[in-house]
Amino acid sequence: MSLYQVQKLIQSVNRDQxxxxxxxxxxxxxxxxxxxMPEEQEAIIKLHIGKLYKMGVHPLLLRPFSIIHGISETxxxxxIREKGHTPCP
Numbered sequence: 001m002s003l004y005q006v007q008k009l010i011q012s013v014n015r016d017q018x019x020x021x022x023x024x025x026x027x028x029x030x031x032x033x034x035x036x037m038p039e040e041q042e043a044i045i046k047l048h049i050g051k052l053y054k055m056g057v058h059p060l061l062l063r064p065f066s067i068i069h070g071i072s073e074t075x076x077x078x079x080i081r082e083k084g085h086t087p088c089p
Contacts (some may be wrong), residue, residue: 049079
């Protein structure tokens with residue numbers, strides 16, 4: 001697993017307006033610029049917040065990323081708490 005690359009992609013999308021627009025237009029085109037495993041690619045393409053959280057993506061990166069994609073706070077909290085996973089305090 002390449003957690004560093006996953007977090008780097010998410011941080012880039014969070015911080016760079018051009019990359020954010022590219023990602024919103026075509027997630028597949030942006031992920032090619034990062035060295036990701038197939039399961040990581042799938043989690044990002046499908047915006048599987050719970051899976052990204054379980055992979056170890058830091059909540060301070062993950063929440064802004066979810067907001068960009070219109071995921072409500074309730075949906076976000078539900079996703080990161082699925083199957084007994086509790087968010088970091």
